[in-house]
Amino acid sequence: MIDWKAIKDLHTTKSLEKIVGNWYGLDVLYVDTQGRVQFVQEPGYSFKSPFLKLQMSHSFGHDWLEADVEKVFEFFNSSSEMSYEFDAFFPGTYGYSHKVVVDDEFCGVVIAYPYFKDTSTTEEVENVVKKVVECGIGQEDAKVAVSKIKKFAGRFYDEMKELVAIVADEVGTFHHEISKREARIMDLNSEIGNKYRYHNLIGKSKKMQQVYHLLSKVSNSESTIMIQGENGTGKEMVAKAIHYNSPRKDAVFMAVNCSAFNDNLLDSELFGHVKGAFTGAIKDKKGVFEVANGGTLFLDEIGDTSPSMQVKLLRILQEGTFMPVGATQPKKVNVRVVAATNKNLKEMIAKGEFREDLYYRINVINVALPPLRERQEDIPVLMDFFLQKRCEEAGLPLKTFSKKCLEKMLDHTWPGNVRELQNEVERLVVIAGEDKNITPDMLSSRILESGESHGHAPSHSGGSFLKGVNTNGSLKDALEELEILMIREGLKRCAFNKSKLAKELGISRAGLIMKVEKYGLDKRAQKRAAGE
Numbered sequence: 001m002i003d004w005k006a007i008k009d010l011h012t013t014k015s016l017e018k019i020v021g022n023w024y025g026l027d028v029l030y031v032d033t034q035g036r037v038q039f040v041q042e043p044g045y046s047f048k049s050p051f052l053k054l055q056m057s058h059s060f061g062h063d064w065l066e067a068d069v070e071k072v073f074e075f076f077n078s079s080s081e082m083s084y085e086f087d088a089f090f091p092g093t094y095g096y097s098h099k100v101v102v103d104d105e106f107c108g109v110v111i112a113y114p115y116f117k118d119t120s121t122t123e124e125v126e127n128v129v130k131k132v133v134e135c136g137i138g139q140e141d142a143k144v145a146v147s148k149i150k151k152f153a154g155r156f157y158d159e160m161k162e163l164v165a166i167v168a169d170e171v172g173t174f175h176h177e178i179s180k181r182e183a184r185i186m187d188l189n190s191e192i193g194n195k196y197r198y199h200n201l202i203g204k205s206k207k208m209q210q211v212y213h214l215l216s217k218v219s220n221s222e223s224t225i226m227i228q229g230e231n232g233t234g235k236e237m238v239a240k241a242i243h244y245n246s247p248r249k250d251a252v253f254m255a256v257n258c259s260a261f262n263d264n265l266l267d268s269e270l271f272g273h274v275k276g277a278f279t280g281a282i283k284d285k286k287g288v289f290e291v292a293n294g295g296t297l298f299l300d301e302i303g304d305t306s307p308s309m310q311v312k313l314l315r316i317l318q319e320g321t322f323m324p325v326g327a328t329q330p331k332k333v334n335v336r337v338v339a340a341t342n343k344n345l346k347e348m349i350a351k352g353e354f355r356e357d358l359y360y361r362i363n364v365i366n367v368a369l370p371p372l373r374e375r376q377e378d379i380p381v382l383m384d385f386f387l388q389k390r391c392e393e394a395g396l397p398l399k400t401f402s403k404k405c406l407e408k409m410l411d412h413t414w415p416g417n418v419r420e421l422q423n424e425v426e427r428l429v430v431i432a433g434e435d436k437n438i439t440p441d442m443l444s445s446r447i448l449e450s451g452e453s454h455g456h457a458p459s460h461s462g463g464s465f466l467k468g469v470n471t472n473g474s475l476k477d478a479l480e481e482l483e484i485l486m487i488r489e490g491l492k493r494c495a496f497n498k499s500k501l502a503k504e505l506g507i508s509r510a511g512l513i514m515k516v517e518k519y520g521l522d523k524r525a526q527k528r529a530a531g532e
């Protein structure tokens with residue numbers, strides 16, 4: 001919508017209005033798309049045309065103006081013409097109107113009003129006075145006002161029309177500029193304020209915001225980065241976000257899963273080989289380090305590499321050199337390495353399974369990706385994101401999740417993290433078929449069951465309560481997961497009565513409050529996560 005007030009305050013429109021007013025005694029009226037004439041109703045409005053001033057000082061005069069505006073809109077609504085000269089309310093008087101168009105959209109009208117034409121006869125002019133008097137205006141006032149209506153001829157007439165067209169253009173141009181600026185401000189606002197995403201990463205939880213903040217700081221550096229997180233938490237996505245926000249963004253991003261190869265194959269995959277290096281090496285082959293020269297290499301599951309491979313990786317990270325399999329001369333490359341693992345490398349070092357020097361060489365900057373169960377607020381955002389994406393890809397109208405379905409999804413602990421959630425949403429879109437609303441009965445049984453099993457306190461349910469807990473990985477993580485689960489379910493069961501739950505769990509109320517804060521499980525956070 002046009003900001004008419006801002007337009008009226010513009011230096012150019014003010015000057016143009018002045019010319020039209022002073023030279024031709026016409027008022028420039030701005031009319032919005034609803035047919036509302038701006039400003040003239042406001043007290044203290046300074047009329048240029050004595051006739052319009054007199055007209056608008058009577059309530060019936062407003063109806064005359066309304067009738068003229070209606071006529072203009074009827075014309076523009078049925079014609080593609082940009083301008084229209086109309087017979088005004090009193091036969092023999094005229095108005096000139098011009099459309100305001102922005103990006104092919106009809107945004108309003110500028111009207112210059114009222115005037116006579118050189119064809120208007122003395123009789124017509126006298127008739128106007130008569131009619132005005134008949135409407136209730138005094139004879140003398142009517143005569144004076146009508147005598148001030150300009151009679152146009154020749155070049156003045158053409159100039160007046162040109163000026164009105166210029167005012168209308170000016171309004172359009174200014175509105176266009178303002179809209180562009182507003183869009184930019186909105187962009188900037190969302191960039192600064194709501195960091196709900198970074199590159200392609202989605203998530204609004206505090207933990208993800210911290211990750212985005214760290215990424216924005218480290219992407220520009222050349223440091224090696226270690227990303228730690230469970231499977232499916234988005235480690236590869238983070239590596240890509242780092243690459244595409246770094247000065248290397250125009251060079252190659254390559255990803256290798258170190259656990260997908262045995263030692264020999266990984267050697268050749270990473271460093272390449274020369275012809276005849278081993279049976280089947282029928283020609284020279286570049287390794288990914290060479291292909292990614294100038295770019296970024298993502299080494300996933302680095303914790304699964306053998307001790308001899310770890311030595312080679314240390315060399316390339318320290319010196320930038322490597323030896324292709326079967327080669328006699330080392331090669332040099334400039335590759336930024338981003339490594340990832342879901343293993344606890346510190347424990348591996350203690351057991352002698354991972355080189356400490358390599359660990360410190362890779363772990364210059366550590367990005368820890370939290371599992372999805374620790375950032376519940378991200379679940380609804382990710383659900384909506386994947387739902388919209390899948391529906392769009394499948395050319396289906398957008399579906400919605402029922403409240404109960406969302407609750408069940410929030411109850412699940414997502415051991416497979418975002419990947420599991422993405423797969424579930426994609427599955428739901430298929431299962432829902434034509435149904436617009438996705439209901440809990442469509443959910444995978446493990447999600448329905450995990451919600452139910454969490455509903456029981458351990459003491460009532462024997463061993464089954466462990467169903468929703470990831471029993472792989474470290475004991476510390478599993479215990480923490482269990483703690484979160486028990487507190488979250490307990491809070492619901494006890495209607496957020498912390499004293500009652502603390503008693504049930506056998507811990508102090510203060511201890512429970514600290515844990516609720518630590519895991520972000522308070523009522524408001526849970527409601528927020530559920531989008532309530």
Ligand SMILES: Nc1ncnc2c1ncn2[C@@H]1O[C@H](COP(=O)(O)OP(=O)(O)OP(=O)(O)O)[C@@H](O)[C@H]1O
Pocket residue numbers: 200201202203229230231232233234235236237238300342418419422
């Ligand atoms: N924050 C996120 N926003 C949007 N999609 C995400 C996010 N995190 C993960 N995904 C999606 O989840 C899937 C798994 O992500 P990704 O492969 O990056 O995880 P990963 O931690 O590298 O997994 P793995 O350890 O199993 O290799 C991908 O399809 C990715 O698109």
